[in-house]
Amino acid sequence: MAKKITPRTLKGFRDYLPETMIPRRNIIETAARIYQSYGFVPIDTPALEYLEILTGKGSDETDKQLYSFQDKGGRDLGMRFDLTVPLARFVSQHANELGMPFKRFHIATVWRGENTQAGRYREFMQCDFDTIGTLNISADIECTLVIYDLLRAIGFENFTIHLNNRKVLSGLLEKLGFEEKTVPVLRALDKIAKIGHDAVKAEMGETAGLSPEQAEEVLKLTALKGSNLEILEQIAAMVAGTAKGEEGVSDLRLVLEAAAAVGITEKNLVLDVSIARGLDYYTGTIWETFLDDLPGFGSVCSGGRYDNLTGIFMNNPLPGIGASLGLDRLLTAMEQLGMLSDVKTAAEVFIPYFDKTQLPAYLQMAKTIRSAGIGVEIYPDPKKLGAQLQYADRKGFRYAVIAGADELSRGVCQVKNLAEKTQEEVKLEDLASYWKK
């Protein structure tokens, strides 16, 4: 007998078993439904791209994590590590066909050879949506509503979207005479939850040259208290007189007012000037979204506005705004919060193969029930009924529809509610309508 190969997955990779894949598919479908309900359209791009396209705008960090290789034709390739670079390439390549504005969503797998500590995987799915080709604040407002609808539709009530606008910080730095130092100041500010006030203050001195007083002035932003509009008034005073800062305040006001008008309360949307998002390319509105019941878990839906998506490909840069739902992270969160059931079937009804000679009757019954939109599984072997019902229990079916030769000759079957352990006799001709009620 030949030596067996050990069946195993690569480090940092995982299989999705049915009990995890069923809710995962539900999230994917929910996200697609919400995106489409706002007019975002689906696209797909290849998993493999020319390496120069993936590294064109990358940081050393992403380059290091990239899965790259030469194909048999000697081309340098890489596997996509996010959906933003492919979007930039896609929009640049097809700009004429697409027309602007262009609103797309993209649900797809990405790969990063990350450190696998801390439960991170090297393969995960992202669910991005973006509106390209408009600077109008209506897009910022709409994306905020999408994030809200998305989390609600997936089943969350206790979440908080943290809203900020990069222009506020730019305005403040302009006032302090440090407008060129936005990036290092942002980088420092972004660490406040992790390293604390004093360390951030020190870093602002070292990397951006802010005096302790100036750093304190910036750090005031992170300590504002009150309702969204109260905080906004304090910010307005801090940045008054700078064009950028006033723009940021106006943008924030429009987003907050519109969100309130359609019923989003401060339970789910807060103005938080301390969120900065590490990435340099954001230029306006930014969001991070936290689960109230999992403090410390990190953001599950983040994004923002950027001025120049396509600069490395086109002379005419396109602005855009959008966010990314971290699907597999969200799934982990739902697991931790006990939001996932243990059900291992996507069908509701189980038909035991009870009487060996009656397969055609079972097939007909299944067909009838399916016509009512209900999934039905027939057990494939005429084993003992007890063993078959154990299988149904283990998988989590809700009903068993049982019929022997006697029942079938009378034109009936027994419908057993497996959870409630009740049973009733139903006419075969009523099987479809039984589930329609």
Added chain:
Amino acid sequence: MAKKITPRTLKGFRDYLPETMIPRRNIIETAARIYQSYGFVPIDTPALEYLEILTGKGSDETDKQLYSFQDKGGRDLGMRFDLTVPLARFVSQHANELGMPFKRFHIATVWRGENTQAGRYREFMQCDFDTIGTLNISADIECTLVIYDLLRAIGFENFTIHLNNRKVLSGLLEKLGFEEKTVPVLRALDKIAKIGHDAVKAEMGETAGLSPEQAEEVLKLTALKGSNLEILEQIAAMVAGTAKGEEGVSDLRLVLEAAAAVGITEKNLVLDVSIARGLDYYTGTIWETFLDDLPGFGSVCSGGRYDNLTGIFMNNPLPGIGASLGLDRLLTAMEQLGMLSDVKTAAEVFIPYFDKTQLPAYLQMAKTIRSAGIGVEIYPDPKKLGAQLQYADRKGFRYAVIAGADELSRGVCQVKNLAEKTQEEVKLEDLASYWKK
């Protein structure tokens, strides 16, 4: 200005623009719905596997097409080239958790560095479903029904599932004393449509040692005429006395009878003993599915029964049966048959951003319409109405809902049917129910 990178995809790879991705997503969703309605559950596996797992049972042909490389940790990896090898690895690795029987579907991308002539792509999506762990013919019957329901649900009426059973040929060869030569005979037989009767006959002589008379006897199988049951009687006579052959005839009879019992006619299911399927590992029932309106296009859904899925990983081999829907090939077929529309939106309703000051009202209207399950896109810029309606036409929206300050002050809007070029005034409070009717 830095040199621009040319935005382009790799040879053999393609982007899916919205007008293609919308129907592609519909097919994916339809396939998932049909699979689930029969109790198949979703799984997912990594795109990357240890190379030894992918090459364990491969042919030279698949090895040559494999995208393989070393990762930064020095591991030899490959990208999956089908969903069967990952299934074998998955089932072997998780056998205890899964339990048997196990019915799964898997919709995922695979990669093959194939010759890109003839419109073949190097990245495509497969939609596989399989029942593992049973030898019972009920699984063969069920899979036949799934293929039928799948094609119907996607929108086809003119298709033909060709059914065969490997045991028939084995029985015949046993009778001729060539039972060891099944594989080369199958390989030759498989080419009959391509190279014709005489060339196949010659090949059977060369590779399997069949005399011209013996080859003719085998080739008779491909020329049988009549109804499914008439053909079956002819086969029964040819293989009579061999255990394998009689089993094959009995299996075919059970599948044909059960399919007929649930209403599948010979328009859509024919017994065709000439289909052989190139792959060695099939051992019983096999199917290929052809589109009547695209002769020569090749099979869009193929598969069969195999005795030993997991042999390279486990001492206890598991049997299974299943088929694969060639999703991207099917999409090409639908394109050729004019079955795809040119619609570039997944939302039905378009709201022009008509009056600059009324964004909150438009947001509220959109929310109301969405509450009826209808997708709504609001144009992001308050441009001229004509330009916005051109955009709506180009994308293929069905309705535009137009409201200026005057309408809004009266609590109404204009609902324009863009295809029929009709228009009616609707009260804002009736907007949800307007689409429910």
